[in-house]
């Protein structure tokens with residue numbers, strides 16, 4: 168155990184020296200830390216993804232349906248700001264509830280229940296754009312940093328403690344189910360509308376989707392629909408805010 172403890176000590180020293188260096192050479196070390204954080208995010212996202220596909224049934228859709236979904240998804244990814252540094256992926260899982268979610272590093276999931284519920288490509292684009300926005304604005308990573316602290320996350324990552332990284336991947340999955348908080352949801356709505364409109368889908372599509380959900384869940388009896396609401400701020404407020412957003416500039 169002596170060797171291991173020494174390795175840990177060396178890494179900790181390295182970490183603090185680099186942190187100290189960050190103040191003297193902000194340009195160079197900032198990019199070093201960005202790279203480190205990006206690698207960490209990719210590892211956590213990958214672990215979360217593997218945990219989801221071990222628990223849920225991944226659905227194989229007919230070829231033309233896959234092509235349609237990929238087309239919508241890629242149009243949206245193309246306009247988000249992290250398209251160069253991440254490989255976004257879309258996975259369809261079998262679940263009747265109307266829901267979609269995103270893990271750090273761009274792993275997006277949609278339930279079959281959502282695919283059955285949307286009435287147009289634009290409605291689906293609106294929901295996917297919201298999830299892409301969560302990744303683009305790093306809501307999952309920020310929530311993990313709040314829960315565990317960046318120092319601890321990096322320490323685990325540098326130690327290459329795979330068991331602990333798997334646990335953090337699971338925590339990332341749990342956080343998507345709890346939601347990232349009201350402000351993060353409003354921000355994802357804002358960026359989501361921007362991305363969908365940049366990709367050529369008018370915001371009326373996502374507003375139609377929300378209006379229909381609100382109308383149909385009126386009595387609060389439809390559990391399949393309620394899941395989407397449970398992690399989100401009040402829908403009426405979201406709709407109001409989306410309507411009030413400035414028009415998306417065209418090129």
Ligand SMILES: [Zn+2]
Nearest residue numbers: 297301352355
């Ligand atoms: Zn959300």
